[in-house]
Amino acid sequence: MSVPLSTVGGMEQRYATSDEGRDVLASLDALRALIQQTGSLADADLVDAVGTVEALGRMVDAARVRLAGEVDARSARDSEDRLSARFGCRNGVELLERTTRVSAKTINARVRLDKRTRPRVSLTGEELPARFPHVGQALRDGVLGADAAHEITSALARVEDRADPVEFDAAEATTVAYATGALEEQAGMIPPTFAEVEVHARTWAAYLDQDGPGPDAERAARNRGLTLGTPRDGVIPLRGSLLPEVAAGLQRLLDAHLNPAVRFTPTDPEDRDETEAWSQDEAVHDPRTNTQKRHDVLAVIIQTAAKATETPTLGGAAPTLVVTVAEEDLNNPTAAATIDDTPVPVSTAHRIACTGAVQKIIHDRTGRIVRLGTPERVFNAHQRRAITARDGGCVIPGCTIPAAWCEIHHVDEHANGGPTHTDNGVLVCWWHHHNLDRSGWDIRMRHGTPVIKAPPWIDRRGIYRPARNALTRLRGPSG
Structure with a gap:
């Protein structure tokens, strides 16, 4: 008989046998008691508790990584019988998002780490070692945290295709031993901080790369990228790395509109006739x-590109921004509309609907569409x-x-x-x-x-x- 673990996230999760379930519940009860008693702990006990809980957290993180990777692997099968489809989800990430209620970014990081540390299978069915077996073993043993595992694998992965295999294995093993404190324990030294582990991993990566990285242009092409973040305080974070020629083109466009023209001393408007x-x-x-001006120029660039005849279509139509607003909110200046599920003021919806790359959708309380913006308003x-x-x-x-x-x-x-x-x-x-x-x-x-x-x-x-x-x-x- 299984024991329902309903204490985590308010969801009933049945996966443990009776004895295992009791052990887990006892651990959870001990954690609750520790949280309640934290303020009364003596200094030495407090520091000990931090170390103990962190050790437990490393094991939990290892389980999170392994479980996320397994869900993703079972959901990657090209069939209707894949795990995610059986639970009504598009893919493993969606299934994990709904099960754990953590961000897709966190889930993808766990899946990526599992792929790097789990044994692989060849095309002939032969089992191959993991890309990072030393990291994987330390992670499963609970002696290496997820942050350090991510850093080590990311730093070394950048040179994996160019490094000597023997030296690469030595670099991974040495870095893991350093990160877990094994080397320091042997030498009677203080274990390193996470920042020191970062430096150690990147130093090894630089050493392995010394015989010649790929051409600069090739490396730049690998590192290029652009990411739109999640909405925060009404704005969307934008981060990335542009190739030099792309950045130069963008800079020219910015300069063309931000460099002020030569002006004369302003005349007092009140001296002018109506x-x-x-x-x-x-x-x-x-x-x-200046940063706000650059944002506004980028907005114009995007709108101009969306209306250009050379712009690729989406579903046979020009890229069109869809704004949705409730019918009852049309004349309410304090109400909100949405653009790609991001709330914006109704006044903003009215303004941007004047442009040709925007369509306004008006719905009633039930969500039924009652009116569409028409081309005649553009x-x-x-x-x-x-x-x-x-x-x-x-x-x-x-x-x-x-x-x-x-x-x-x-x-x-x-x-x-x-x-x-x-x-x-x-x-x-x-x-x-x-x-x-x-x-x-x-x-x-x-x-x-x-x-x-x-x-x-x-x-x-x-x-x-x-x-x-x-x-x-x-x-x-x-x-």
Whole structure:
């Protein structure tokens, strides 16, 4: 008869025999008691407890790695009988995510470590040693932690294909002995810290690599990568390594839009008549940091690429950002919409739905789709060319973003009945478009051309003046 272990994660897990189950439950009870008594432990007992619990944790980590690897292996079979399919999951990672409620990143790390430390099987069915047998044995014995195992295998894996097999085995064995304190115990020295293990492993990797790594370009190609992280505080972390030519191309695009043009001393806007158009010398303070500006340029690059005719399609259609919002929240400024399951303000959903690479999906309380954003709310290519010819670039005074990098803004919101017509569309850059409602700038249309009112701190009179118009600039002064 099996014993339900319902104490972990609130789930009933039946895998132990009666005697084994009692032993595990007794250990869990001892841990609970230790947690409750931690504050009353003497200093020496506290330090001893830390070491004891960490030793237990190493065994738990070894079991986590082994179990995750086994689930992944049984789920990798190319058949409907694979483990993950039997439990209604796409793959082993999803099954482990649902079972453990830990992140996919953690699960993938466990699976990767198991693959590196478990015996392999050849195409003929012959059992082969693990890639890192010494790490695997120390991990299973509970003398090497998962962090150290990850570091050792990752450092040495980078040179595995170029190192002499005998030297590689010696490097692994020596590093494991160093990390577990076996060498220090023999020499009567203090066991190393994790940081010292890192240095030791990387030193061995450098030694094994000394006879000639692959060409720099080849190594760079292996190390290139880009990763989008998980949402945190309303933003998505972006990290990675770009090849030099890719970074140079990106830098040129950033420079093209972030290097300020030569400007003259700004003129006081209040000295201007309301019939006089805003001029380029009326430079406006930009509150963004340099990193924020680079983000905004990247946003424009992505939107421009999504609309390009050369961009690959997804399911036969251009890459389209899908924004979902509840019908009852459409006019609630404090409500949230979602983009790829990430919450964003409804106001953001309204703004980005003006661009051609976005579709808005409106649903009711039950999740039934009640309305789809239609192409009519997006300015077509002919309208964009006409508006570009009129405006020339972002209409906000002092902004130098060219037309090709601008979005078209509905002056009278489409959601409020505003038409998708050249008389109701103006060019604005990504940043001004997404901050129009809180920047203090206001745009209206007068006889088919935009007029702009500056924030009070720029012009206290609150008058609307014509935008700097590309067509009138080309015509020049009359008379």
